Amino acid sequence: MAQILAPSTQWQMKITKSSHKASPITSNMWGSLLLRHDKKGAPASSAKFRALTIKSESGVVNRIEKLLNMDVTPYIDKIIAEYIWVGGTGIDVRSKSRTITRPVDHPSELPKWNYDGSSTGQAPGEDSEVILYPQAIFRDPFRGGNNILVICDSYTPAGEPIPTNKRHRAAEIFSNPKVVAEVPWYGIEQEYTLLQTNVKWPLGWPVGAYPGPQGPYYCSAGADKSFGRDISDAHYKACLYAGINISGTNGEVMPGQWEYQVGPSVGIEAGDHIWCSRYILERITEQAGVVLSLDPKPIEGDWNGAGCHTNFSTKSMREDGGYDVIKKAILNLSLRHQEHISAYGEGNERRLTGKHETANINTFSWGVANRGCSIRVGRDTEKNGKGYLEDRRPASNMDPYIVTSLLAETTLLWEPTLEAEALAVQKLALKV
Structure with missing residues (x-):
């Protein structure tokens, strides 16, 4: 994202009584x-x-x-709620439907539900029941009317979060008074690759062969350069309909690869919106007969990988004197580099090579307007003395609950030792 603006004040998507007038x-x-x-x-x-x-x-x-396409709204009060959760791989989205007796305005009005965790890799067969807790609701762009998509997280029958439930820990961090006071904003740039169904080769590429080298494809137009625009546009409109805070989209450097941006979002909302947007994208590519890939390096060789750059700022960063706060945050991030890398997506080592607009996975770096660094600071932020930073390390398959909460924890709650801080200041040439 080029800039982080003021976020929506909505923390949970509310479904208005008049939403049945909208069309899918x-x-x-x-x-x-x-x-x-x-x-x-x-x-x-x-x-x-x-x-x-x-x-x-x-x-x-x-x-x-x-x-x-039958519109049942004029005849019944019941709605269809699609319960969505993260599966056992930590990146797959699962869902199932249930009938709700009336339209709802808030997740607290929805009942808890359950699913067979042994079929998703999240529970043993002899004790397979996993409980879904509704956490956020969005309008359903597929069914229209008052029907809704419901983002859930998963718990044992005893009420303990299961290991793949990363939302629970994120919610704890975002409810910390220090974090709440700093009103953390996020702008997440989700890159993805579209693959042909039967051959798992990028959309628009000749089967078993390669297109021309990178250069003409980024933000391009034309049948020989842009592959999958209808999917990107359909996803854009579907997210707007759903109430997702999507802020833009563009074709990426590798042909068949696209990006959309979600945000600015506050706290836990960022993760909810990214997961719902991913679910909608899966459904649209399903309709189109195209395979969605969030692999961080889908094609080896001289081709860009796919990331999920995360723009981040706090209240103190956005106010006068915020540039010093940003540099202090960068210092903290440098000291927890390995911890962040280990949580930033599977297969990220194939992407973070120091080439193709990435930093090397083993080395932390930062710079102004430098896309080859771990952390990039924009020219406007440097000029204005306040603004935001961009963490360019997360992979396209990262869990947004983990990345957003870890950024808040490292920069707002974690304090390094004085010795470690002094060494980091010297190494990074930071004057905080």
Whole structure:
């Protein structure tokens, strides 16, 4: 992100009573996403969703599409809530649906639920029940109406967070009075790669071969340079509809790779919004027949990897004299470099090589306007003497609950020894 602006004051997405007037994703949008099958005999309908799993020359598909797009809001008060949680790998998103008797405005109005943790790698078969706690709600861009997406975290029946529940610890850090007082803002740049379904090769690339070298693809236009724009645009609009604080999108350096930005968001909200945006992206690529990859280095060689750069600031950083606060934060980050790296995404060592706009994974560095550093400070921040920093180390598959809370903990709650601080000041040439 080029700049962190004032965040939304909403900590939890509320669903208004009038939300049924909004429409889910439009027919033109979905139509442009779908793989171009033979359309002979296809119904000339304006359905918003397409039945992709059935091929028929009869009216069967048409009738299914009508059911998929049926607006039941005028007839019943019930809604569909899609409960979403993080699976056993720590990066996969799972979900299932349930009927709620009436529209809701807050997660506290929703019931807890459960799932089979033995099927997600999160519980043994002999004691497989895992409990879902609703934590944030968003409008459902797929079903429309008053239907909702529900971000949940996972607990044992005794109420203990399971190991893959990183939200619980993040919520503890963000509720600390010192952290609350500093109102931490985050702007997260989520990069991702689109792959062809059967060959797992980037979208737009010749199968088993390579396109021309990097250079013409970043923020480009044209059929020979931009691959997957419809998916990016559909995701952008779906996130806006859902109430996600998405702030922009662009084509990336490697062809078939894209980025979107979420934020500025306050505290735990940043993680909730990123996870919901990832779920929506998974659903859209599913509709489009394209595979989503969050691998930090999907193609080896002279190709950019995929990161999740995290822009961060506190109240003190944003006020006069904030540049000194930023430098103190950088000092703390340098002293906990290995701890951060170990939590910043699996396979990140394949991306952080010191090439392709990255710093070397083993060396901490910072600089003004330097994209080859661990921490980048913008020119405007240096000029104004206040602003934010950009942590360029997180991988595209990082857990946003871990990264955001660790940044807050290291810069606001953790204090280094005087000896370590003195050595770091000298090493980094920081004058704090």
